[in-house]
Amino acid sequence: MSEFDIHDTLVRYLDGDMEAEEKNELEKRLDADGDLRQQLEELKFAIQAVKFGGMAEKVKGIHRQMAPQLATVKHSPGRTVRMFSRRTMSLAASIVIGLAMLGGWWAYKMQAAQIFEDHYVEFSLTEARGDSGLSGISDQFNQKNYREVIGNTGRKDLGSQDSLLIALSFLHEQQNEKAEAWLKAIQQQSTDHRDDADYYLAFTYLAQKKYEKSYELFKAIHDDPRHLYHAAVTELLLNKIAFKTL
Amino acid sequence: MTDDWIVNALKQTGVVESDAIKYLYQAHYDPLCRFVVQNNGSEQDADDIFQETVIAFIHTVKQGKFRGEASIGTFLFALNRNIWRNEMKKRGRSQLRETKFEQLSTRVENDAQSALEQQQSSHQLLKLMDTIGENCKKILLQFYYEDKPMKDIVSTLNYENEQVVRNKKSKCLKKLAEIMKLDAQLYQQFKTLLHE
Numbered sequence: 438m439s440e441f442d443i444h445d446t447l448v449r450y451l452d453g454d455m456e457a458e459e460k461n462e463l464e465k466r467l468d469a470d471g472d473l474r475q476q477l478e479e480l481k482f483a484i485q486a487v488k489f490g491g492m493a494e495k496v497k498g499i500h501r502q503m504a505p506q507l508a509t510v511k512h513s514p515g516r517t518v519r520m521f522s523r524r525t526m527s528l529a530a531s532i533v534i535g536l537a538m539l540g541g542w543w544a545y546k547m548q549a550a551q552i553f554e555d556h557y558v559e560f561s562l563t564e565a566r567g568d569s570g571l572s573g574i575s576d577q578f579n580q581k582n583y584r585e586v587i588g589n590t591g592r593k594d595l596g597s598q599d600s601l602l603i604a605l606s607f608l609h610e611q612q613n614e615k616a617e618a619w620l621k622a623i624q625q626q627s628t629d630h631r632d633d634a635d636y637y638l639a640f641t642y643l644a645q646k647k648y649e650k651s652y653e654l655f656k657a658i659h660d661d662p663r664h665l666y667h668a669a670v671t672e673l674l675l676n677k678i679a680f681k682t683l
Numbered sequence: 684m685t686d687d688w689i690v691n692a693l694k695q696t697g698v699v700e701s702d703a704i705k706y707l708y709q710a711h712y713d714p715l716c717r718f719v720v721q722n723n724g725s726e727q728d729a730d731d732i733f734q735e736t737v738i739a740f741i742h743t744v745k746q747g748k749f750r751g752e753a754s755i756g757t758f759l760f761a762l763n764r765n766i767w768r769n770e771m772k773k774r775g776r777s778q779l780r781e782t783k784f785e786q787l788s789t790r791v792e793n794d795a796q797s798a799l800e801q802q803q804s805s806h807q808l809l810k811l812m813d814t815i816g817e818n819c820k821k822i823l824l825q826f827y828y829e830d831k832p833m834k835d836i837v838s839t840l841n842y843e844n845e846q847v848v849r850n851k852k853s854k855c856l857k858k859l860a861e862i863m864k865l866d867a868q869l870y871q872q873f874k875t876l877l878h879e
Binding site: 444445448479480482483484485486487488489490491492493494495496497499500503507561596 | 696701704708712742809824827828857864876
């Protein structure tokens, strides 16, 4: 039996893909052959590694999907005000009300760039810790070297996350038409990052002052409870953009 | 959701497991992150440490090592604190203000410490998984982790037939096994991490 055949037999044994007679024969060989037992252990170990890797990747995926909601939790005023006394809260409320009365405030908050800044949630690359991938683009993005990220556009080995990071780098560099083109391509080609592309394309339209397109896309995300960014698109954001379409 | 339901769900894969992970995030993310931020961590630190805590916890559950002597919340707290304490040591920062926090039973602390030790080699393991190539990784994950039937893998990954996928899977597993044993010290660490 060749080396490949032995290996293949061991894999079929571990997969439970073997007739009883063949299984009995193999188990006899395993009893007698220490090297074969060692090979079997190594394969078992590799399978456990795959299962662990699958679980860790799933957690990272969910972490990334929930990032917009988690960011909302972290920055929720309700969470912060508990740290202060009732008196401080009253004072803070008065200040907020006072500010709200300032005539220029509303106009300022309603500028496209301000809406963008108030509501934009950066794509979370938490896997950069210990899992930076092979392309190096994640590291460049994490370090906010957006021009370096853009320099990867000609590469043939780009994964869908790499493409997303390139699109977001164009957005950061205010090259909005290119960001739009990359995000549209991701929407069409990627299943892993389609929701990310929807969300950031809506912001790209906002940056380009294409308010109707931006509203349409944000509304679709807001109305779809299964969309990853469903919770990140608030009524307030929708109302602000709707106002801009008037 | 009860702790028992969550533990049982985390022992599975698929949608049930995902729901349980999401629940862990909804129920525990905020208080655990606040702990890290209150102890000299940034929001990004808190976010990263929480993710590592969840991975270490699920691994502990899947190995049957979560005995339920403390609630999930208490266990996660101990684990999160240990991972952050370890990170602080690496960075040479001061100790945590631990007097503020409840003392947990020795056994729970030991279990949390054991999960922490496993967590440390998990990063290296995930890096190794990347070195076998994207297609290999997908086949192995779909077959062994997602438990997908061969015919589904054939269609999702656009292979000619099941035999082609079987051969490819076999080669990929061999490749991973060989890469894993290249570094003897790392191999021992992985064994500790994955030993059931």
